[in-house]
Amino acid sequence: MFKKVLIANRGEIAVRIIRACREVGLGTVAVYSEADRQALHVRYADEAYLLGPAPARESYLRMDKIMDIAKKSGADAVHPGYGFLAEREDFAQACVDAGIIFIGPKPSAIAAMGDKAVARATVVKAGVPVVPGTEDVGNMTNEDLLAVAPRIGFPLLIKATAGGGGKGMREVRAIEEMPALLMSARREAESAFGDGNVYLEKLVEGARHIEFQIMADAHGSVIHLGERECSIQRRHQKLLEESPSPALNEDLRAKMGAVAVKSAQAVEYLNAGTIEFLLDKNDNFYFLEMNTRLQVEHPVTEVVTGIDIVKEQLRIARGRSMSYKQEDVKWTGAAIECRVNAEDPFNGFMPSTGQIVQSIQPTGPGVRVDTGVYPGFEITPYYDPMIAKLIVWGETRAQAILRMRRALEEYRIVGVRTNIPFHQTLMDSHRFMGGQFDTRFVEERFSLEDAVENKESHPEIAVALATLVAHQQTQRAAQIVRRNERDASNWRWVGRWERMHR
Amino acid sequence: MFKKVLIANRGEIAVRIIRACREVGLGTVAVYSEADRQALHVRYADEAYLLGPAPARESYLRMDKIMDIAKKSGADAVHPGYGFLAEREDFAQACVDAGIIFIGPKPSAIAAMGDKAVARATVVKAGVPVVPGTEDVGNMTNEDLLAVAPRIGFPLLIKATAGGGGKGMREVRAIEEMPALLMSARREAESAFGDGNVYLEKLVEGARHIEFQIMADAHGSVIHLGERECSIQRRHQKLLEESPSPALNEDLRAKMGAVAVKSAQAVEYLNAGTIEFLLDKNDNFYFLEMNTRLQVEHPVTEVVTGIDIVKEQLRIARGRSMSYKQEDVKWTGAAIECRVNAEDPFNGFMPSTGQIVQSIQPTGPGVRVDTGVYPGFEITPYYDPMIAKLIVWGETRAQAILRMRRALEEYRIVGVRTNIPFHQTLMDSHRFMGGQFDTRFVEERFSLEDAVENKESHPEIAVALATLVAHQQTQRAAQIVRRNERDASNWRWVGRWERMHR
């Protein structure tokens, strides 16, 4: 039974894991880069150790340093969160070798599922349907892939074998585009995962992205906690997730859940994991990949089942039986999660960096915000643009949407631009409300500009606001000049004071 | 069917009501005093109108102005929240007379229950047990009360007939103390409710304060949503509430719930209300009073039942049947609410005022914060010291306590002192953990100082922190002096900048 958990991650997920550890009485060890000294996970943990400079390669990906800190601090377990080292077999193995509990699956399962090509082969043997693509191959060269591509057929996807989160993923419509796209996919995969390997997969058109949350303990019990609908994506990045999916009924849920459990069993899976499926218009579903770790969007499942997935992970890692059997898992109401990213939806979703000057989170009934940022915290270009997850629960999907609307309107984040207006527009979209969408919806059939055109407009209010702000600036500038005339040396302080005064 | 709701309140409860209205598509009208122009309820509402100067008598108690604003804005319903005009029969009547829906009970029910003495008489007729005290009397003089007191017996309580929240309440151990206590009780009642009437009640010793949430619709359905345990009080002010109570089992809950329903029926009650009981050590319970309005602590009931009480209030006010029958009400897990007050627990709980400079709210699974304050907002001496309600849910009471601990430790409010350390100490108290407490627990058997003595101490850390802060101040002062020598006129700006820079 371990007593102290090192969290090998940062941001909201590190905070999430610290919370679970604290609630079950476990000690916590944070690690941080030079950019994160003031991060919440450092402030909340019992212990905190510096890893190195801001870039992930010099900090959060430094396995050697993390293992040293684990030993130095006496941590007897490691939680990897998601991203960074979470799906690195060698990291899990290093923990095992050092006698430290890795809170996740065995290295062999990570290896089997972490390499997406091997994963496909493994589940195929277990009788699980997969999307046609490159089979049983690890290190294919560009020449190999170009040769195989026509047999799979276009359109197809290039995917990173070490992948996740859409990084290193490219869609190919014709063979001519492929060489350039292979290059950029490999470059992005190399930079994101330190592994430039890619494979090919047929693009199932009009498909939904449905995933099942799996939990497995060391006593042979494997259960699923239902599905998450993750079709709202942009550039293969999930933007919004919900549970249940508007596309599933009880029968299909049971069928897909059973296949998900079988997939996990195929690799003797342990702890929390996610089976991703594509679901086509005719309710055919295909195994896509397994994420052998906690998922960003796990809260929507927590909210509808009442199960604390991270606490359950800790319980499983301690060698105990799960608190729930399959028949104990009940789903109540509907949950939606919006990922709040520091990016400007009106300017091509360009990342936005800067210091958070103010943050007023929506609260009240049925609202949860998981975040690692707070006023004063600096959003740097080094890490993921996701700064918060806004999760709501409603008795029905319609009520959850209405609640999400009011929560999005309440949320104030000052200092960076965010994609909140994107989510607000999405909540007003009739197709979204009707549950009528697939993974291409955002990119192909949803335009922020068009959608905004149909929204209630307040031109006179905008005019009044802009004019009042401009007027205020003119007045203030005049005052500063006047002060300045009296005493030139004040200038510097006035300027600073103007910026700082709140 | 009304379309626009005027919220005749401020602070967190005004925000709470605006949220519910927005989620069901109703327009919202805020009213505010001069001290509240920047308050969240003004920022969140669709419309907002100034009432008058900061003191409640000149703003939130100005019935005439509120009715004018209702007419001017076209509001066709009024939600009074709690406090202020919430239990004023004349306000409810003024709404009825103006053809505006009052979201609450009929004026007659407020009259019957609002005057605590009449209320007792009413429920006694319906066969509900009450605490012995002055019966059937409205305007008793001090002479009358001094004459009656020995017949009731000491210790006894002086209570305001218009009362609530412990205001105007005094405990009397002997007749000699009574004249002075009557005077101060009347003074406080007069200032809080504009009504100095008081009555007497026997003090039940070792009692718990247990209250039942009642909901009644216009179609004759009256149900209860279970109990709230409110025994954690100081100076008759509730500090912490939980649901379920550790003192109730299913049988007692059903029995008390039935009596609560009967009490509400005795006044043909409509909408949400609360029946307060005293429960003694032998499971005898006595009707104490009915609060004919939404209660501060309603969220603990929402969290364990999944029912949105304010939305249900709106539904009832629209004349529809409730969404739930008694048998639909299910309780899951345990919820605790800590009232976060702007007061210094280390200095006699003295109120603390000032501008909120920073606020980092605890979030994550099972945590809800209802608040009307944010960084930049000014806590003034004009209103209630409660600035936030921190509510947690856990699968069991023990898990809720552990979650509350971590949430309290996370909560940062800078700018005023808060009673968070009190709650932290309470969460560590073995008697609290064991559920072994009555309404006198905090005042008589819980000392913050003693409890703190038993907590883990970090003297060396405190020493290091104090010294580093003092050192930093010395260094900064030296720098300012040096700058100042160069340019005396900078002084003012440096000072301001130092205070403002974050």
Add this chain to the structure above:
Amino acid sequence: MKYITSLDGKEYLVEILDDRRISVNGQIQEIDFVSVRGQPVHSLIMNGKSYESYVYETEEGLQVLLRGRLYNLTVEDEREKRLRATAGAGAGTSGEFNLKAPMPGLIVSIPVNEGDQVEKGQVLLILESMKMQNELKSPKNGTVARLRVKPGETVEQRQALLSVT
């Protein structure tokens, strides 16, 4: 004080009468306007209706983000307006475009060379930030000039990268 405020090609004449009243196209509006210094969040109560919005300054004018919708506006006082009218309508569109880094990051690649002809929409540079690769495109047809950075370099926000003339 009088201003001419433009939104979507439409001009509004706005006059600030006093602290509590403005006139928009001759109609008097009661207002209560509160803003926090140094922060772009503003609260406006106009004729009883409560609005809250972000207002950002950009090179082109002001952006108002109100209830999920972005409005692009320009505000000029009367003197500025007259000056601009005398000088002739802005000759801006044919001018030089200076590409600045929209955020700090790492230059991944520069698929163009100095002197290249580029078309509107053509990718000029790939910048990596927040683990995402962002393609920075040309807003106009023209010629690449003053290439100031190399692949592999890290750049600060608003650092000049190259120009299109």
Add this chain to the structure above:
Amino acid sequence: MKYITSLDGKEYLVEILDDRRISVNGQIQEIDFVSVRGQPVHSLIMNGKSYESYVYETEEGLQVLLRGRLYNLTVEDEREKRLRATAGAGAGTSGEFNLKAPMPGLIVSIPVNEGDQVEKGQVLLILESMKMQNELKSPKNGTVARLRVKPGETVEQRQALLSVT
């Protein structure tokens, strides 16, 4: 820089060695101390352990609020300590007590008169704030002097109310 820091009657000798190290009673401790200017919240990582606390200045010294517990400390540098030693131990306790308003509010009543003898713990004044009546008590035995306010008056925070000599 050397300091003598007192907590609960115990003195600690603290030396600030550099930005990353201090010594407490001769033991060297590795530290990483971060604070936000103008705010009383400070983050200290000492030998890998992470602590966050509020530190408030009061008239008597510093208050450290750490994990729900309040510590009252005084910090002196060596020079101050020597000076105080020469001057003799503080004659503070027998001095005059000046009652100041702990918060803004309304004077409800003043149950004492100028010249009255009062005992430690006796109520001097009732102040209403945030709808609560607060009894302000004498911290010592003495005589009421310089009564500066009347019932019904509103007072500002820290306004002088009366003295006990």
